Amino acid sequence: MKKIIVGVLMSALVFTSCNKDDDETVVTTPGTPAPTQxxxxxxxxxxxxxxxxxxxxxxxxxxxxxxxxxxxxxxxxxxxxxxxxxxxxxxxxxxxxxxxxxxxxxxxxxxxxxxxxxxxxxxxxxxxxxxxxxxxxxxxxxxxxxDSPTKVVGNYTGTDGVTYIVSLLRPVTWNVGMNDVEFLLHTKASMMSFPAVTDFTMVMTPWMTSMNHGSPNNIDPVHVGNGHYNGEVNFTMTGDWRLHLQLNQNGTEIHSDAFLDILF
Ligand SMILES: [Cu+2]
Structure with missing residues (x-):
């Protein structure tokens, strides 16, 4: 069913010019409760x-x-x-x-x-x-x-030897164009303790793997509280997008390529 919908969307993109009606798509803020639980x-x-x-x-x-x-x-x-x-x-x-x-x-x-x-x-x-x-x-x-259909959570070991868990807030409806994107960053203090990481900066590079191109005008996620990092991602077309995240602390690179995957 999803493939059919994607197919229809792709056709619509090919056969119609840009038009403001597309803005009617419901945009969800990542992490906001679904209409019904x-x-x-x-x-x-x-x-x-x-x-x-x-x-x-x-x-x-x-x-x-x-x-x-x-x-x-x-x-x-x-x-x-x-x-x-x-x-x-x-x-x-x-x-x-x-x-x-x-x-x-x-x-x-x-x-x-x-x-x-x-x-x-x-x-x-x-x-x-x-x-x-x-x-x-x-x-x-x-x-x-x-198993989630795409990689929306990942474990990454930093140059500091510490394990970090990066995750993407759901639910979210992706649209062609600019999208709010929100990540959580936690560290593994022990097998039972995963405190939020609040002092990192991120550089985000979206890349469409199958077609080997990126997109312009993305806004790097910044910490907004409790380990939440908010940014904006520009999906110039539907398809398979990998969100590459460089993780930094006090100007030092902790991980060069933590990544999560999106398909829409
Ligand atoms: Cu396990």
Missing amino acids: VEIATATTSNNETVTLYADESQLSTGYENMYVTVKDASGNAIEDATVEFAPLMDMGTMQHACPFVNPTFDNTINKYKGYVVYTMSSMGGTWTLGVSVNGNLATFTLNIA
Whole structure:
């Protein structure tokens, strides 16, 4: 289905001249909740609260995922002022590890607690669980994480010997032309701790691999808080785009080519 849509878009590009009607395309800001959230599963805490987990799509995949939670007490009343905390864990048999995430806070616009988790591997490599504690009472979800169609999260070892995790915020709808783009940068302090990196600069070079060309007028991502880096990318046509990121700290190059891939 996607191929058909891309085909139609390509034809439209070939047979119509540039026209402002194209601007009607809905532009989403990366990381903004999808219009409706999809229920993933329900679990019960040790204190009999019902926790329901939601995501932007029914199939979770590797990379950044907004994760939402609603909580009801034993009588079925919504609890909107709890302290809700995430604890993602992958059990690989011989070892366990966590991944970058942020704890959810209650969002009045969608009546759910909203946070995110950056799944660094698919469920092919082991078993993912997401612990959700409500005021300290734990509910645990087992998750099925598919491989994302393109590389939207990557591990890169810097010249400083430190491992960095770069991810692309989803969901986002890409358009031909200028697009907001947002990355998260975390470091691996231990198998269980992935703090946000807040003091880097990035140089972003989009490159269309199949046709071997770049694009003009891109704006390098800059840190805007909590490990989020916002920039603008110019996709001059649909297709396969690789976002090359040079990662720098205090003017020193930490990695020359961390990259993520997009296809639209
Ligand atoms: Cu793993």
